Amino acid sequence: MKQQATPYLIFNGNARQALELYKxxxxxxxxxxxxxxxxxxxxxxxxxxxxxxxxxxxxxxxLMISDVFPN
Numbered sequence: 001m002k003q004q005a006t007p008y009l010i011f012n013g014n015a016r017q018a019l020e021l022y023k024x025x026x027x028x029x030x031x032x033x034x035x036x037x038x039x040x041x042x043x044x045x046x047x048x049x050x051x052x053x054x055x056x057x058x059x060x061x062x063l064m065i066s067d068v069f070p071n
Contacts, residue, residue, distance in 0.1 A: 008064040015051040015067040028058030036069070046070060 011018055019030055032055040037048030050067040
């Protein structure tokens with residue numbers, strides 16, 4: 001069985017911009033995206049648009065991406 005690592009990239013509030021850049025440069029797609037505001041636990045209003053989980057795909061390569069939870 002072939003093993004493949006999946007990198008998990010964590011950003012400080014600019015994960016959405018990184019995803020847009022990856023889509024443009026690598027011609028891939030975002031296959032999952034959830035914000036902190038959509039999560040099932042309370043978050044501060046300033047975190048609502050930050051990404052808690054996203055998955056980017058280009059062919060068989062996947063990247064997992066999120067923003068750091070604001071302190």
